[in-house]
Amino acid sequence: MRAPPPASRIRPADMLRIRCPWCGLRDETEFAYGGEAHIERPPDDSSDAAWAEYLYFRRNVKGIVFERWQHARGCRQWFNVARDNVTHVIQAVYRNDEPKPPVGDGEERL
Amino acid sequence: MTRQRYSIWSLARHALRGHRDWLPAWRTPTPKSSYDVIVIGGGGHGLATAYFLAKTHGIRNVAVLERDWIGGGNSGRNTQVVRSNYFYKASVDFFEHSLKLYENLSRELNFNVMLSQRGIMTLAHSRHDLEMTRRWANAIQMNGVDSEILTREGVKRVEPLINLDARFPIHGGFIQRRGGIVRHDAVNWGFARAADALGVDIIQNCPVSGFESRAGRVTGVATAHGVLRADRFVLNVAGHSSVLAQRAGFRLPITSMALQAMVTEPVKPMLNSVVMSPAVHVYTSQSDRGEIVIGGAADVYSSYAQRGSLAVIEDFIAAAVELFPALARLKLMRHWAGIVDISPDTSPIMGKTPVENLYINCGWGTGGFKAIPAGGDTMAHTVANDRPHPLIAPFALDRFERGALIDEGAAAGVAH
Numbered sequence: 001m002r003a004p005p006p007a008s009r010i011r012p013a014d015m016l017r018i019r020c021p022w023c024g025l026r027d028e029t030e031f032a033y034g035g036e037a038h039i040e041r042p043p044d045d046s047s048d049a050a051w052a053e054y055l056y057f058r059r060n061v062k063g064i065v066f067e068r069w070q071h072a073r074g075c076r077q078w079f080n081v082a083r084d085n086v087t088h089v090i091q092a093v094y095r096n097d098e099p100k101p102p103v104g105d106g107e108e109r110l
Numbered sequence: 111m112t113r114q115r116y117s118i119w120s121l122a123r124h125a126l127r128g129h130r131d132w133l134p135a136w137r138t139p140t141p142k143s144s145y146d147v148i149v150i151g152g153g154g155h156g157l158a159t160a161y162f163l164a165k166t167h168g169i170r171n172v173a174v175l176e177r178d179w180i181g182g183g184n185s186g187r188n189t190q191v192v193r194s195n196y197f198y199k200a201s202v203d204f205f206e207h208s209l210k211l212y213e214n215l216s217r218e219l220n221f222n223v224m225l226s227q228r229g230i231m232t233l234a235h236s237r238h239d240l241e242m243t244r245r246w247a248n249a250i251q252m253n254g255v256d257s258e259i260l261t262r263e264g265v266k267r268v269e270p271l272i273n274l275d276a277r278f279p280i281h282g283g284f285i286q287r288r289g290g291i292v293r294h295d296a297v298n299w300g301f302a303r304a305a306d307a308l309g310v311d312i313i314q315n316c317p318v319s320g321f322e323s324r325a326g327r328v329t330g331v332a333t334a335h336g337v338l339r340a341d342r343f344v345l346n347v348a349g350h351s352s353v354l355a356q357r358a359g360f361r362l363p364i365t366s367m368a369l370q371a372m373v374t375e376p377v378k379p380m381l382n383s384v385v386m387s388p389a390v391h392v393y394t395s396q397s398d399r400g401e402i403v404i405g406g407a408a409d410v411y412s413s414y415a416q417r418g419s420l421a422v423i424e425d426f427i428a429a430a431v432e433l434f435p436a437l438a439r440l441k442l443m444r445h446w447a448g449i450v451d452i453s454p455d456t457s458p459i460m461g462k463t464p465v466e467n468l469y470i471n472c473g474w475g476t477g478g479f480k481a482i483p484a485g486g487d488t489m490a491h492t493v494a495n496d497r498p499h500p501l502i503a504p505f506a507l508d509r510f511e512r513g514a515l516i517d518e519g520a521a522a523g524v525a526h
Contacts, residue, residue: 014419014420015419015420015421016411016419027421028419028421029421032410033410033411035365036412048511048512048513049511052363052510052511053361055454055510056363056454056510057361057362057363057510058352058361058362058363058364058365059352059356059361060352060353060362060364060365060366060412061352061353061356062350062352062353062366062414065412067411067412083411085366085411085412085413085414085415086414086415087415088413088415
């Protein structure tokens with residue numbers, strides 16, 4: 001039987017490890033993804049176009065994204081993550097009541 | 111433009127000469143500064159759109175711009191499944207049109223796409239699953255497409271190696287016998303070759319970095335070859351649709367995610383059909399080379415990395431091995447990911463955009479391959495007439511504002 005691959009061949013980028021603000025560094029399988037963060041509900045009398053925008057349309061940038069995650073198989077708290085969706089490097093983890101951290105918002109690749 | 115016709119005779123003739131003088135299947139042209147139509151994205155949908163523009167509508171002054179090489183993106187990364195077992199009439203009509211075009215595609219393109227209609231079998235893992243399966247199979251029949259409900263024993267007859275008493279036992283299922291697999295590279299190469307023969311310029315290694323526009327119209331695209339101009343533009347860039355749409359000045363209801371697939375080492379024939387389980391979310395088939403192809407759901411978070419998470423691979427494998435315990439001893443040869451454009455209702459977005467002369471074909475998410483011939487046919491019609499083809503009118507971008515979603519994800523519950 002062949003020996004298992006050396007640990008060094010499993011790169012951190014093969015899977016996310018997220019630092020939950022309450023529980024610390026955990027594997028991606030403990031978390032649920034909640035989509036883009038900082039989306040504001042429009043006023044009740046908004047147009048159909050504004051509601052469609054709120055419900056369905058997303059920035060979906062290539063680069064740094066701000067998104068909601070829940071530690072679903074842990075403390076079950078929701079929080080926000082700033083992540084590079086090309087390299088999977090997590091730039092910041094912050095609570096829902098904290099402002100967007102200044103980590104390359106709008107930075108984009110092609 | 112002449113092209114060598116492929117046949118048993120041309121194959122024999124070239125074999126006698128040691129296969130030394132095959133001509134390239136398509137040219138490598140220098141781009142002209144202006145075209146009638148520029149198709150952005152040289153995947154299956156883009157190439158098919160160019161082919162049908164030239165063939166059906168006589169618009170031959172067309173360029174296809176591909177950022178890498180033909181077949182290097184999702185068109186060469188999918189798991190080759192074709193089927194039309196959808197739930198809603200709009201979807202069934204469209205995908206059945208596509209399957210019918212696939213049935214004649216080798217002849218149409220003079221290129222063997224190796225269509226194998228071995229059947230696609232969907233499994234039910236509980237009594238409730240079985241109820242939903244019946245509803246689904248009946249809906250397909252009501253829409254005029256073949257589907258057949260299977261008992262437990264029926265499932266076993268299709269796949270003798272399946273483990274009926276798996277962790278989630280198999281209660282039955284249904285099969286669309288006309289579903290199956292097609293060699294994906296052959297579809298890309300066949301459309302590229304046929305479009306090229308009609309005069310379409312296929313320009314590889316030509317990423318588009320932005321648009322030039324005037325008075326609400328796109329006038330040109332910025333590329334490595336400078337600004338290329340055209341009257342009309344078609345965007346077929348899958349996972350990068352949002353990025354380019356934003357540069358053209360509008361937004362899309364799309365999230366880009368990684369979808370993974372993998373193949374094992376090749377073995378003798380052991381799977382007869384394409385087996386799909388919505389409940390444990392895996393599907394598998396055996397390629398003509400003998401490799402077992404395994405796929406499943408997309409990774410759960412947004413990604414442009416063309417590389418997925420190991421945890422997801424583990425899920426696919428666990429489900430596949432539980433269904434077919436014989437797979438447990440095989441080694442994986444390759445695994446990969448493509449960036450797929452997932453829409454809120456998991457139905458495609460096709461037709462016009464807020465920009466007057468820019469058309470879009472995206473939102474295929476995890477299931478665009480099966481739609482390539484119909485996507486090309488209907489988009490070419492839409493671009494040529496500046497009016498949506500009747501088959502794709504329900505899939506327009508404005509359906510989100512009108513609330514007219516085609517919610518296949520919930521209704522069919524499938525891995526596309």
